[in-house]
Amino acid sequence: METEKAGYLEEDFRLFHLKDQIKKEYVYHYHDFHKIVIFLSGSAVYHIEGKAYHLKPWDILLVSRGAIHMPEIDFSVPYERFILWIREDIQSRELTACFQKAADRSFSLIRLSSHFQERLKDILYELETTLAGQQFGDELLKKALFTQFMVHINRVFLQKEYITDKKSYSSDSQVEKLVRYINRNLEKDLSIDTLAGEFFLSRYHMMRKFKEETGFTIHSYITSKRLLFARSLIAQGIPVMKASEQSGFHDYTTFVRAYKKQFGSAPTQE
Numbered sequence: 029m030e031t032e033k034a035g036y037l038e039e040d041f042r043l044f045h046l047k048d049q050i051k052k053e054y055v056y057h058y059h060d061f062h063k064i065v066i067f068l069s070g071s072a073v074y075h076i077e078g079k080a081y082h083l084k085p086w087d088i089l090l091v092s093r094g095a096i097h098m099p100e101i102d103f104s105v106p107y108e109r110f111i112l113w114i115r116e117d118i119q120s121r122e123l124t125a126c127f128q129k130a131a132d133r134s135f136s137l138i139r140l141s142s143h144f145q146e147r148l149k150d151i152l153y154e155l156e157t158t159l160a161g162q163q164f165g166d167e168l169l170k171k172a173l174f175t176q177f178m179v180h181i182n183r184v185f186l187q188k189e190y191i192t193d194k195k196s197y198s199s200d201s202q203v204e205k206l207v208r209y210i211n212r213n214l215e216k217d218l219s220i221d222t223l224a225g226e227f228f229l230s231r232y233h234m235m236r237k238f239k240e241e242t243g244f245t246i247h248s249y250i251t252s253k254r255l256l257f258a259r260s261l262i263a264q265g266i267p268v269m270k271a272s273e274q275s276g277f278h279d280y281t282t283f284v285r286a287y288k289k290q291f292g293s294a295p296t297q298e
Contacts, residue, residue: 042113050103056075056243059093063111064090066112067088068109069106071107075100076095077096077207078199079199086145087196093116096249126186134204137196139192148177148181200240205227210246214254258271258272258277262296
């Protein structure tokens with residue numbers, strides 16, 4: 029399975045308010061930017077990095093840049109949501125701290141108490157109105173409202189002020205540990221035999237469970253994650269060959285070929 033990049037973002041953020049009931053086949057994909065999904069109504073399960081989140085109205089999901097994810101929608105009822113796209117390199121970088129924390133915790137769901145829910149609803153709907161308006165100061169106001177929204181999201185998530193409900197998500201504990209280990213050790217030997225030995229699993233059982241829970245073979249998942257990591261290193265100024273080594277590729281030709289296949293162009297320094 030190929031990992032698909034989806035969407036393109038030039039501005040600091042974009043807000044979408046969507047409601048549809050069109051049957052659509054979603055695939056696992058990733059973004060070059062962070063994404064927040066605010067689920068409003070419908071019936072949806074959201075798969076992010078091996079975890080399946082069973083959503084309730086006004087649940088909020090933090091989807092970090094490069095996180096592989098896919099919604100699973102029941103199209104018998106309308107699906108309504110807000111989606112916020114956010115650049116990783118926005119000027120106020122502290123506003124994106126919640127995404128790194130979500131990756132560190134391997135947990136992406138914010139389920140709010142009614143108090144926090146009402147506060148964020150007000151900000152979000154005012155932001156939507158401001159983005160569509162042409163009044164004096166709208167440009168300043170939309171930045172202020174976006175900042176206010178993100179400050180609240182970060183406070184709630186970083187301080188764990190959200191509702192914890194084990195029924196809100198499901199995952200296979202072995203696959204969850206595998207995903208976490210892979211993402212924290214991309215530069216190491218991650219062969220099937222090595223991983224099976226590390227987690228005391230049979231090769232067949234491990235590969236089958238991983239594919240069931242993530243939609244990816246272990247090999248394709250590792251390759252995608254290594255390529256995303258290499259590209260982020262290159263963007264930081266790390267020489268291409270060094271970036272390939274630091275992200276776990278020990279053959280430069282293999283790295284270049286895989287990079288071209290995933291991103292459509294050869295790796296180059298900006």
